[in-house]
Amino acid sequence: MKTNMTTESAQTLAVQALAFLAGDDELLPRFLSLTGIQPGDIRTAAREPGFLAGVLQFYLAHEPTLMRFCEATGSKPEDMQRALNALPGGDEAWDRQI
Template identity: 65%
Template sequence: MANPASMREEAEAVAIRALGFVAADPELLPRFLALTGIEASSIRRAAAEPGFLAGVLQFVLAHEPTLMRFCEETGTPPPAVGMALKALPAGDDNHERSI
């Protein structure tokens, strides 16, 4: 069994690849910004917030064609995206949530 720190690091790496994928897509980025309420100029700051990376993965997972395109373009197996989500803060019920 992998240690939790390495699992979280790998999960963060998947989420960062997903953020780059979304940010580079002229159709996905505006949709992501509209759904999250984040301004494009604030993405870097928001990325440091707990739960942001989980939100990126939730966005990708919510639309199967987007998920499949992300996986194809990055060589990420689809199950790895869901596993990464669960390893991040706010990705499942095992982490504290801010209110």
């Protein structure tokens, strides 16, 4: 049975995913290129609603990247989707709740 993830838990997982990106010389340039964010703007962007959902979407859009993160951190792929659904900008139902 699937259970919902709290927003706090989702944010924690997304921040962990962002830190993983920031520490990877292959993934970070790809993320920056796809998002158009400059390296010096990541901290500012991370405070914007929807940014953390975008980080999770980056992983979910490319299965090898998702699996690389999950294997390195012991996370479950399905938790990434659950986290996305719990974040602003990650699920239309979340946006309707506020």
